[in-house]
Amino acid sequence: MVRRLPEYLTIWVPLLLSAAHLVSFSLWTIWISFTPSTLVPVSGWVGLRNYTSVLASRNWQIAFDNLLLFGSAFVLLSLVTGLTLAILLDQRIRGENVLRSIFLYPLAVSFVVTGTVWSWLLNPGIGIQKLVHDFGWTSFRFDWLIDRDMAIWTIVIAAIWQSSGFAMALFLAGLRSVDADLIKAAQIDGAGPVRMYRRVILPTLWPITITVIVIQLQFAISTFDLVRALTNGGPGIATQLPALVVYDLMFQRNLLGRGAAAAVLMLLILLSVLLPYAAWQYLQQRRAPHA
Amino acid sequence: MLIYLVVSLIAAAWLVPLIVVVLNSLRSNEEIVQTSMIGWPRQWAFGNYLTAWSDFCLAQTCVGIRPYMLNSALVTIPATIFSTLLGAVAGYAVSLWRFRGDNWIYGIVTLGIFLPQQMRLLPWTIVLRDTGLMNTLTGLVLIHTIQGLSFTVLFCRNYYVAIPQELIRAARIDGAGFFRIFWRIILPLSPPILVVTVIWQFTHIWNEFLYGVTFTTGQQQPVTAALIALSAAVADIPHHGVQSAAVMIAALPTLLIYLIGGKYFVRGLTAGAVK
Numbered sequence: 001m002v003r004r005l006p007e008y009l010t011i012w013v014p015l016l017l018s019a020a021h022l023v024s025f026s027l028w029t030i031w032i033s034f035t036p037s038t039l040v041p042v043s044g045w046v047g048l049r050n051y052t053s054v055l056a057s058r059n060w061q062i063a064f065d066n067l068l069l070f071g072s073a074f075v076l077l078s079l080v081t082g083l084t085l086a087i088l089l090d091q092r093i094r095g096e097n098v099l100r101s102i103f104l105y106p107l108a109v110s111f112v113v114t115g116t117v118w119s120w121l122l123n124p125g126i127g128i129q130k131l132v133h134d135f136g137w138t139s140f141r142f143d144w145l146i147d148r149d150m151a152i153w154t155i156v157i158a159a160i161w162q163s164s165g166f167a168m169a170l171f172l173a174g175l176r177s178v179d180a181d182l183i184k185a186a187q188i189d190g191a192g193p194v195r196m197y198r199r200v201i202l203p204t205l206w207p208i209t210i211t212v213i214v215i216q217l218q219f220a221i222s223t224f225d226l227v228r229a230l231t232n233g234g235p236g237i238a239t240q241l242p243a244l245v246v247y248d249l250m251f252q253r254n255l256l257g258r259g260a261a262a263a264v265l266m267l268l269i270l271l272s273v274l275l276p277y278a279a280w281q282y283l284q285q286r287r288a289p290h291a
Numbered sequence: 292m293l294i295y296l297v298v299s300l301i302a303a304a305w306l307v308p309l310i311v312v313v314l315n316s317l318r319s320n321e322e323i324v325q326t327s328m329i330g331w332p333r334q335w336a337f338g339n340y341l342t343a344w345s346d347f348c349l350a351q352t353c354v355g356i357r358p359y360m361l362n363s364a365l366v367t368i369p370a371t372i373f374s375t376l377l378g379a380v381a382g383y384a385v386s387l388w389r390f391r392g393d394n395w396i397y398g399i400v401t402l403g404i405f406l407p408q409q410m411r412l413l414p415w416t417i418v419l420r421d422t423g424l425m426n427t428l429t430g431l432v433l434i435h436t437i438q439g440l441s442f443t444v445l446f447c448r449n450y451y452v453a454i455p456q457e458l459i460r461a462a463r464i465d466g467a468g469f470f471r472i473f474w475r476i477i478l479p480l481s482p483p484i485l486v487v488t489v490i491w492q493f494t495h496i497w498n499e500f501l502y503g504v505t506f507t508t509g510q511q512q513p514v515t516a517a518l519i520a521l522s523a524a525v526a527d528i529p530h531h532g533v534q535s536a537a538v539m540i541a542a543l544p545t546l547l548i549y550l551i552g553g554k555y556f557v558r559g560l561t562a563g564a565v566k
Contacts, residue, residue: 007469011384014377018440019399022406025414032413041417088298101553102302105309108549108556110498112515113542116522117308120315120328120531130327161305169557222407225500229519246409251505256413263409274405 026267033260041256050261059248060262063240066152067269070241071220074159075213081160082167082212083205087197089168090175100172104165111162115229118158119145122230148238151231155223155239158230163219167212174208175201207284214277221270242266312542315535316340323531336532343536349520350509356537358510359517363497363541365428366513370435371492375485377436378443383477385444386451387459388469397448403441408501411438419506426507434506435496442495443488446562450484451477483555490552491559494545514541 036046054060085103089096106114121127124143132140144150178201186200224243231239246266250259311329319336345355384390385397415434416425424430454477462472503513512520518541525534549556 004469010380010469011388011390014440015381015385015396015400015444017437018403018444019396021411021414021437022399022403022441025411026406028414028417029410029412041413085301088294088301091294093294093298099298099302101550102305104553104557104560105546105549106305107560108494108545109542110500110515110545112498112500112518113538114308116518116534116538117312119522121308121311123328126323126328126531128329131329134326161308166560169561173561218405222409224408225515228500229522243407243409246412247501247505250412260413263407263412266407266409270405270407 029260029263032256033264035257037256037260039254039256046257050257051265054245054249054258054261054265059237059240059245060242060265062237063242063245066239066241067221070152070156070159070223071217073153073156074220075216077156078160078164078167078216079209079212081164083171085164085168086171086175089172100165100169103168106162107165111225112229114158114162115226118154118161119230122154122157145231146235148235151235151239155227155230158226159220159223162226163216167216170208170212171205174205178204210277210280214273217273218270221266221273242269312535312538315531316343316539318532320530320532324529328531339532339536340540342533343540347521347530347533347537349517349524352510356514356517356521356540359512359514360540362428362507362511363513363515364544366431366435366503367493367496370432370439370496371489373432373436374439374443374492375488378440378488379447379477379481379485380473381440381444382447382449383451383473384469386448387454387456387477388472397444400441401445403438404445412501412505415502415506426511428507428511430506431502431513434502435492435499439492439496442491446488446491446559447481447484449562450481454480486552486555487559487562490548490555493548494556497545517541 032041033050034045034047035042036044036049089099093099122142122145124130124141124146127142129140129142132142144154182200182204183196186196191200222243223241224247227233227239227241227244233240233244242262243266246259246262248259249255249262314330314332315323315328316339317335317337318330318332319334319339322330322333322336343356345357346353347355381400385393419425419430422430424433458476459472462476467475498515499513500515500519504516504519507513507516518538521534521537525531
């Protein structure tokens with residue numbers, strides 16, 4: 001027993017530390033969300049008061065509406081972009097490796113970096129609008145970054161640019177693993193390329209599509225760095241997102257109880273995506289036990 | 292031919308941000324102010340890189356981006372090594388050594404992939420404060436090592452389950468223990484997954500921002516937090532040329548890793564998704 005102590009320690013200490021921090025930190029944050037904590041955590045019980053005040057705040061409501069818009073627009077458009085890129089690259093074209101690297105490189109770079117660069121390009125005073133003006137087309141307008149109603153779309157643009165490559169990579173892997181016999185059979189039946197994609201190949205991709213949707217949604221829900229670098233939630237609070245609200249409540253307004261409540265709300269939004277996905281995966285595995 | 296045209300156009304659009312930063316990092320501030328952020332350098336201002344590296348001022352300290360790059364390196368390198376090594380051993384333990392409760396603990400650890408950082412911000416704040424690690428690089432190393440385990444254990448475990456159990460059983464009959472088997476059998480088989488794990492961890496820790504900005508201030512911040520501080524400073528006095536150079540320097544380590552090990556980087560990206 002003593003002789004095997006180093007072995008037990010090596011196996012258990014890292015795993016236990018990791019598991020314990022996940023469980024205890026979650027419970028800890030949930031507990032704080034029910035206390036009247038402000039600058040420091042205090043014990044006490046305020047029931048759901050933190051939750052009701054977060055939900056009633058304009059900050060959160062705007063953040064939640066933005067998340068719905070940003071989440072659905074970003075997921076949908078990055079799916080379309082990713083799938084289009086994958087189908088184009090799947091045509092056995094030359095230079096596929098170089099092209100794939102180009103579409104994926106944004107993923108290797110920090111959101112702080114890409115957000116900063118996009119903030120220049122989209123800034124009407126120094127970016128694309130200024131360039132077009134200098135060319136002589138002075139009535140050209142592209143000022144979404146400072147437009148309250150359109151600013152959220154700048155985040156959609158940057159996010160699509162940054163992570164469509166990821167959807168492309170997964171779709172391309174899916175396209176490459178379509179059963180060759182299936183394609184041959186369809187060719188013998190005289191199916192053209194368009195028909196082939198619509199009827200034969202794309203239907204096999206839907207499990208991958210769901211995976212891509214879930215992962216991109218997970219990214220959308222926790223988006224923080226990108227907004228921080230691109231708009232910092234502005235103009236005003238027009239591009240506020242839940243992760244920014246949490247940070248603002250916890251560290252700028254020192255309302256720890258409300259900040260924790262907002263974090264738990266974020267977790268609930270995430271679970272509303274992940275739990276159905278987990279259930280779906282579980283059913284898939286039960287239905288095809290040998291797959 | 293049409294397809295090449297379409298693909299090249301999209302690829303060109305994807306490269307625009309990179310090209311814009313590279314070009315701006317070589318243009319003088321005056322030139323950028325007179326025209327726009329998008330343009331060809333009239334005069335090559337290589338000095339921007341020198342200024343960005345060691346001269347520009349951030350909150351009254353004029354030391355450039357160098358100390359923040361060093362901070363990021365001092366956090367990223369140890370945390371990558373620790374989380375990868377611990378993840379490899381733990382992945383081996385849960386996939387091949389097998390012990391009571393292994394599936395349970397593995398399941399909980401991998402849940403960490405999904406738990407938002409926001410749920411851990413307050414507890415980490417309190418833990419770091421109580422252990423005196425607030426505003427230290429050691430604190431960030433600790434956080435990234437523990438949180439990184441969720442990914443490294445998943446990667447390594449999924450790789451090791453393909454190794455036949457008989458190999459381990461035979462070695463155990465020959466009297467080899469836990470560490471000997473890891474050292475002699477598992478580790479020699481591991482380079483492909485270790486490369487994926489190291490690239491993944493390095494990229495993620497280097498690019499991380501939220502913990503860096505929350506748990507460190509001033510001279511202790513990693514480079515991502517320093518870039519945001521620089522953006523705020525540039526809003527007052529435009530120094531876009533120097534700022535572009537700073538952005539390039541900060542992005543360079545992960546871009547280089549991507550250029551060299553792109554294949555492994557993509558493998559890591561998809562490994563989490565296609566479990």
